[in-house]
Amino acid sequence: MAHLPAQTTQTARRRGALALTGAAGALMLLHYAGLLPAALHRLPPERVPDLAVWLDALFNFVKDDLGLLALTRWLTEPLQWMLDVTANLLFGKRRWPGIGPIPWTAIAAAATVLGYHLGGWKLAALAGGTFAWTALVGQWDIAMQTMSVLVIAAPAAFAIGLLLGIAAWKYAWIDRALKPILSVLQTLPFFTYLLPAVIFFKVGPTAGAVATTIYAIPPMILMTTLGLQKVSPEIVEAGQMSGCTRLQLLRHVYLPAARTEILVGINQVIMLCLAMVVLTAFIGMPGLGAKLLAMMGSFKLGRSFEIGVTIVLLAVTLDRMSKAWVARQPMHHERGTPFWRRHFALLAGLGLFVLFCIVAQFVDLAAEIGRRQSLSMGKEIDTAIKAFLNIGWVKATTGFLRAFLNVQVLIPFRNCLLWIPTPAFILLIAAFAWWLGGRRQAVIAGLFFALVALSGWWDRSVITLYSVISAVALAMLIGLPVAVLAARSARWSNRVLLICDTAQTFPSFVYLIPAIMLFGITDIAVIFSILIFAMVPLVRYTIEGLRTVPPEVMEAADMSGATRWQKLVKVQLPLALPTMAVGFNQAIMFAFFMVIIAAFIGTQDLGQELQRTLAGTDLGKNFVLGICVSLMALTFDLTILNWAAARKRQLGLG
Amino acid sequence: MAANPPVIAARNVWKIFGKAPEAYLRSLPAGRSFDEIRADGYIAGVRDVSITVGRGEMLVIMGLSGSGKSTLVRCFSRLHDITGGTIEVDGTDIGSLSERALIDLRRSKMGMVFQSFGLLPHRTVLDNVAFPLEMRGQDRHARRERALEVIRLVGLEGREDYFPRELSGGQQQRVGIARSLAIEPDIWFLDEPFSALDPLIRREMQNEFLRLQKMLHKTIVFITHDFDEALRLADRIAIMKDGAIEQCATPDQIVLNPATEYVRKFTEDIDKARVVHAGTLADPALRAEGAAVDADASVHDLARLLIQDQRSTIPVERAGRPVGAIRRDEALGILVGAR
Numbered sequence: 001m002a003h004l005p006a007q008t009t010q011t012a013r014r015r016g017a018l019a020l021t022g023a024a025g026a027l028m029l030l031h032y033a034g035l036l037p038a039a040l041h042r043l044p045p046e047r048v049p050d051l052a053v054w055l056d057a058l059f060n061f062v063k064d065d066l067g068l069l070a071l072t073r074w075l076t077e078p079l080q081w082m083l084d085v086t087a088n089l090l091f092g093k094r095r096w097p098g099i100g101p102i103p104w105t106a107i108a109a110a111a112t113v114l115g116y117h118l119g120g121w122k123l124a125a126l127a128g129g130t131f132a133w134t135a136l137v138g139q140w141d142i143a144m145q146t147m148s149v150l151v152i153a154a155p156a157a158f159a160i161g162l163l164l165g166i167a168a169w170k171y172a173w174i175d176r177a178l179k180p181i182l183s184v185l186q187t188l189p190f191f192t193y194l195l196p197a198v199i200f201f202k203v204g205p206t207a208g209a210v211a212t213t214i215y216a217i218p219p220m221i222l223m224t225t226l227g228l229q230k231v232s233p234e235i236v237e238a239g240q241m242s243g244c245t246r247l248q249l250l251r252h253v254y255l256p257a258a259r260t261e262i263l264v265g266i267n268q269v270i271m272l273c274l275a276m277v278v279l280t281a282f283i284g285m286p287g288l289g290a291k292l293l294a295m296m297g298s299f300k301l302g303r304s305f306e307i308g309v310t311i312v313l314l315a316v317t318l319d320r321m322s323k324a325w326v327a328r329q330p331m332h333h334e335r336g337t338p339f340w341r342r343h344f345a346l347l348a349g350l351g352l353f354v355l356f357c358i359v360a361q362f363v364d365l366a367a368e369i370g371r372r373q374s375l376s377m378g379k380e381i382d383t384a385i386k387a388f389l390n391i392g393w394v395k396a397t398t399g400f401l402r403a404f405l406n407v408q409v410l411i412p413f414r415n416c417l418l419w420i421p422t423p424a425f426i427l428l429i430a431a432f433a434w435w436l437g438g439r440r441q442a443v444i445a446g447l448f449f450a451l452v453a454l455s456g457w458w459d460r461s462v463i464t465l466y467s468v469i470s471a472v473a474l475a476m477l478i479g480l481p482v483a484v485l486a487a488r489s490a491r492w493s494n495r496v497l498l499i500c501d502t503a504q505t506f507p508s509f510v511y512l513i514p515a516i517m518l519f520g521i522t523d524i525a526v527i528f529s530i531l532i533f534a535m536v537p538l539v540r541y542t543i544e545g546l547r548t549v550p551p552e553v554m555e556a557a558d559m560s561g562a563t564r565w566q567k568l569v570k571v572q573l574p575l576a577l578p579t580m581a582v583g584f585n586q587a588i589m590f591a592f593f594m595v596i597i598a599a600f601i602g603t604q605d606l607g608q609e610l611q612r613t614l615a616g617t618d619l620g621k622n623f624v625l626g627i628c629v630s631l632m633a634l635t636f637d638l639t640i641l642n643w644a645a646a647r648k649r650q651l652g653l654g
Numbered sequence: 655m656a657a658n659p660p661v662i663a664a665r666n667v668w669k670i671f672g673k674a675p676e677a678y679l680r681s682l683p684a685g686r687s688f689d690e691i692r693a694d695g696y697i698a699g700v701r702d703v704s705i706t707v708g709r710g711e712m713l714v715i716m717g718l719s720g721s722g723k724s725t726l727v728r729c730f731s732r733l734h735d736i737t738g739g740t741i742e743v744d745g746t747d748i749g750s751l752s753e754r755a756l757i758d759l760r761r762s763k764m765g766m767v768f769q770s771f772g773l774l775p776h777r778t779v780l781d782n783v784a785f786p787l788e789m790r791g792q793d794r795h796a797r798r799e800r801a802l803e804v805i806r807l808v809g810l811e812g813r814e815d816y817f818p819r820e821l822s823g824g825q826q827q828r829v830g831i832a833r834s835l836a837i838e839p840d841i842w843f844l845d846e847p848f849s850a851l852d853p854l855i856r857r858e859m860q861n862e863f864l865r866l867q868k869m870l871h872k873t874i875v876f877i878t879h880d881f882d883e884a885l886r887l888a889d890r891i892a893i894m895k896d897g898a899i900e901q902c903a904t905p906d907q908i909v910l911n912p913a914t915e916y917v918r919k920f921t922e923d924i925d926k927a928r929v930v931h932a933g934t935l936a937d938p939a940l941r942a943e944g945a946a947v948d949a950d951a952s953v954h955d956l957a958r959l960l961i962q963d964q965r966s967t968i969p970v971e972r973a974g975r976p977v978g979a980i981r982r983d984e985a986l987g988i989l990v991g992a993r
């Protein structure tokens with residue numbers, strides 16, 4: 001009896017979805033028969049509202065009449081000043097205070113001690129190794145250019161996110177206002193952050209820092225609010241009874257008690273900042289990203305590979321260090337422990353730092369490793385990779401894959417999608433949403449895609465969607481079997497999960513490197529880079545979903561005499577499906593993100609147009625394009641997450 | 655005690671949880687029961703409670719889980735704003751205090767010990783204990799001195815630099831107690847302070863608590879589930895049910911003359927001979943001859959005498975002065991559990 005309402009909604013949903021699909025089918029038949037009026041196939045260009053122009057007018061109003069530009073220009077000054085200071089310290093830009101650059105040995109030593117303090121010898125080796133590698137392969141300067149923005153952007157994102165998080169926790173209306181903005185921000189393509197940053201904050205490091213900061217704020221807000229909400233009421237009451245004023249309560253009780261969540265927020269801020277600061281290469285920010293972009297553009301695989309390794313090492317180091325900080329619990333010292341023992345790490349770090357600063361005055365190598373002395377093997381690696389790719393069977397395989405996928409699968413699929421009349425396409429998407437989430441979702445999905453159609457960028461949107469869908473489908477084809485196999489043993493699950501966790505910390509940019517290595521600068525490379533990027537969450541959530549099926553359920557299945565295959569299909573997969581759906585959703589979001597970045601390889605989708613806007617000041621167009629991507633991504637995000645949550649509730653999985 | 659004005663005086667206090675409690679209370683017909691209120695979608699945490707606590711008195715609140723004990727104490731300390739009635743502390747209505755005045759009251763007069771400790775996890779024992787002093791703005795040195803003093807008082811010296819995570823449950827609760835004592839409060843609220851502890855440590859903590867109280871003479875409101883604990887500590891016991899106080903009286907009175915059926919049930923299994931004292935049992939109008947017994951002796955203490963002595967009435971005296979006499983058969987009845 002209890003199943004009855006669930007059953008009826010299920011059938012109602014199926015019926016709704018079928019009706020929409022039927023309507024879409026009818027439209028397609030008409031089109032096939034050549035009876036569909038052209039206006040119903042594509043929105044005629046003269047009907048497309050001039051959204052870009054309106055938006056431009058709005059922007060100009062905000063920019064000039066409301067004086068936003070004046071404000072941001074005014075803000076640019078101190079920001080520029082701070083960036084100059086870090087630039088001077090880290091790579092010796094000729095600015096105040098004029099004491100840099102700090103010798104690489106000093107920074108590496110301090111990082112090593114910090115690593116030791118946070119997580120013992122392993123982390124010390126990782127941190128020291130990363131910085132030593134960076135210096136030794138001759139990438140110290142560009143790495144520090146990147147870091148000089150990071151060390152400003154990350155604290156800024158942290159501070160703003162923390163304040164907004166506190167505000168959202170304190171005032172329900174702020175929370176309500178922020179929620180939708182945050183979800184749009186999280187699906188907005190990165191290029192849409194870049195152009196306003198450039199317009200409002202001057203090209204170069206300032207714009208890069210601003211775009212990076214804004215991109216990294218949302219998770220900090222979410223984690224702060226989450227942490228504050230979780231503080232146990234009794235601790236708060238204890239604070240109140242101790243006579244705390246409101247401010248004291250926040251400062252001494254709430255924030256310290258929410259320490260874990262806030263630190264997790266910091267970890268995410270750092271990782272997002274690193275991922276983004278690399279991408280600011282697209283607006284001419286010098287650093288690792290710009291170098292990588294240039295190297296990949298001229299197909300210098302060896303150097304690209306080295307830079308990729310540097311970026312990955314930096315990412316892993318920052319991630320591990322900040323995670324170790326999260327896990328660190330305060331420990332007391334025995335009474336009478338001398339001062340130097342209590343602050344051993346601090347003193348050692350400072351001591352080594354100063355020591356190497358002095359040593360560097362006398363030994364040039366300790367201060368700087370120039371181009372000549374560096375151990376970079378870019379050329380050799382380049383030749384090796386190219387030789388490998390030229391081996392008969394490798395060449396044959398990649399060539400075959402490229403040809404087969406392109407000719408047999410991707411191009412026909414793309415043409416098919418492009419052939420579908422716009423209204424039919426919208427109906428199909430709405431049907432999908434209805435089937436998963438009911439009528440409300442269907443209306444939202446239809447509305448969102450109708451807006452995309454109205455934007456006038458339909459064909460490019462469909463091509464974007466085509467890349468996303470085909471890459472995610474391929475990722476599932478490869479990722480799901482891997483995950484299912486790995487989930488069979490605890491050992492393999494842990495191994496694969498560790499790989500996924502590590503891979504997830506890599507800035508998205510580096511995923512392009514293997515793609516370009518294998519497939520050159522082609523369409524397939526785009527799909528391939530999206531594929532590996534999207535595979536990570538797919539594999540990860542599938543394993544997690546399968547591994548968290550309660551053991552009692554599995555035992556019950558065993559006792560019912562189920563074979564392995566039956567257990568997988570009848571028990572594990574249905575129970576794991578909601579979790580897998582979350583992974584699937586993340587894969588789609590990652591794909592939307594990546595497809596835009598991959599634009600510079602030369603696609604014909606929205607990303608390409610978006611990237612083109614970066615050269616100008618066409619804010620309106622930039623936003624229309626960005627919103628198109630965001631609307632499509634949000635459609636999937638809302639539908640799938642809604643379904644996963646409802647399904648979890650139904651299965652009683654919390 | 656009666657001559658002094660009470661430290662805490664609660665009159666017709668209501669605390670109702672729900673969407674619009676004030677409006678609901680105003681429209682509430684008299685005598686609506688707890689269940690009827692719940693059917694209306696509200697929860698009566700405290701229902702029309704009037705009670706006073708005298709200076710230096712220890713009031714113990716008892717009742718089943720969910721009967722509103724913690725809620726009542728939270729009303730006393732204004733951690734909850736009450737829905738109706740008034741609560742006066744030292745003659746001032748705490749409901750009308752400004753935020754600032756309330757903070758000052760808590761900083762100078764009130765201490766509270768929480769059921770699950772409520773320690774700040776990121777502070778050492780010393781910093782936890784010094785926390786109320788820090789909030790008060792006391793300077794570092796004075797704060798440390800005082801904190802060390804109370805830490806010694808609760809027997810935690812040597813562990814000042816530990817973090818709560820590194821302490822056992824009993825030790826954590828001592829930190830909670832020390833913290834609540836740091837500001838030398840006049841009024842001390844303890845919400846099931848020992849319930850999370852195992853019986854041995856609990857016993858030890860009770861002894862320590864009595865020792866402290868002998869030194870400190872505070873006005874105390876103490877919540878417990880444990881009747882033995884209540885009997886050891888209480889001057890008066892208040893028994894709560896569904897948010898209302900069923901009876902508030904001395905332990906002797908509660909077991910001898912339960913006001914309601916509920917209280918009688920509640921106290922049914924108690925060994926009354928250990929609770930009832932000669933002084934309570936003594937009839938002031940009665941006089942008797944021979945050796946007198948002490949008014950503070952329980953019936954259980956007098957068991958041997960009651961059985962061997964053949965007098966039908968036995969004189970009782972307090973501090974050498976006669977206060978009346980007990981009837982032997984009545985006392986024997988209590989001893990063998992006839993009542």
Ligand SMILES: Nc1ncnc2c1ncn2[C@@H]1O[C@H](COP(=O)(O)OP(=O)(O)OP(=O)(O)O)[C@@H](O)[C@H]1O
Binds near residue numbers: 698718719724
């Ligand atoms: N903040 C609140 N919001 C809503 N209802 C509450 C709140 N606090 C307490 N209550 C309700 O008030 C009633 C009394 O709760 P209270 O915590 O005072 O019980 P208690 O006697 O202390 O129980 P225990 O012995 O379990 O600690 C309970 O029904 C509880 O659900």
Ligand SMILES: [Mg+2]
Binds near residue numbers: 723724725769845
């Ligand atoms: Mg309670």
